[in-house]
Amino acid sequence: MTEQAPSLADEWLGTQVLDHVRDLYKDYPETADRVLGLVELRLQQRYEAETVENRHRRKLEWAWFGFRVGSALLGFAALVVFALVAVQFIGHGAPVEAGVSLGAGAVSVVAIFVTGRAAGPLFAPKTDAKPE
Numbered sequence: 001m002t003e004q005a006p007s008l009a010d011e012w013l014g015t016q017v018l019d020h021v022r023d024l025y026k027d028y029p030e031t032a033d034r035v036l037g038l039v040e041l042r043l044q045q046r047y048e049a050e051t052v053e054n055r056h057r058r059k060l061e062w063a064w065f066g067f068r069v070g071s072a073l074l075g076f077a078a079l080v081v082f083a084l085v086a087v088q089f090i091g092h093g094a095p096v097e098a099g100v101s102l103g104a105g106a107v108s109v110v111a112i113f114v115t116g117r118a119a120g121p122l123f124a125p126k127t128d129a130k131p132e
Contacts, residue, residue, distance in 0.1 A: 075109050082106065 017039075025032035082105030089098035 071113075075113060078109050079106060082109075 021032050021035055024035065082102050085105075086098040086102040089095070089101060
């Protein structure tokens with residue numbers, strides 16, 4: 001059976017580190033205090049980095065949501081304009097042109113929505129790659 005490399009949490013908080021610090025404290029208390037101070041600093045830095053990353057990710061998700069809502073509203077507005085143009089064609093006695101205008105417009109807007117949905121979000125969700 002092969003040994004797995006310790007994770008970052010095990011590296012900084014695992015029992016092996018604590019045992020080493022405990023042994024170090026018996027012989028060199030000042031050095032052990034410095035090591036614990038470094039561990040505390042590193043944990044604080046990691047916490048701050050994760051907080052900033054989470055805040056950034058939430059902003060990106062809201063931006064993506066706003067983009068999707070905005071594009072849906074613009075698509076609906078385009079369909080309304082095509083419908084108004086079709087009503088004007090019908091009012092002037094050109095029903096065939098009204099059908100072509102509304103049909104082509106609706107098909108183009110639907111095609112934009114379909115390709116937009118296929119593009120997916122701006123960023124892919126995190127996946128944990130497991131080494132073999």
